[in-house]
Amino acid sequence: MNAISTTEAATKKGVTRQAIIKAIDRGDIDGTRVSSRTLVVWENDKYREWQPNVVRQAAGRSKRK
Numbered sequence: 001m002n003a004i005s006t007t008e009a010a011t012k013k014g015v016t017r018q019a020i021i022k023a024i025d026r027g028d029i030d031g032t033r034v035s036s037r038t039l040v041v042w043e044n045d046k047y048r049e050w051q052p053n054v055v056r057q058a059a060g061r062s063k064r065k
Helices: 006-013 018-027 045-049 054-064
Strands: 001-007 032-033 039-043
Touching: 001 006, 001 045, 006 039, 018 032, 018 039, 018 054, 039 045
Parallel strands: none
Antiparallel strands: 001 039, 032 039
16 A cells, blocks of 8 residues: 555546545545645555545536636
C-alpha cells in the first residue's frame, strides 16, 4: 500500500485536491495527516474503487463559470 499526495491522487482521479480532502473527511477514501498541513492518501482498494460523485463535480464546475 503506497502513500501518495492529495495532489497526485486528485490528478489520477481527475478531480480537485479539495474533492480528495472531502472524500477523506467523509471516510470514502483513507488518508493520514503527516503534519499540520500535509495529508497523504493511501493508494489501497478503497481509493482505487472510489469514484467521484458526478452530481458534486457538476455542481462545482457550474460555480466556477
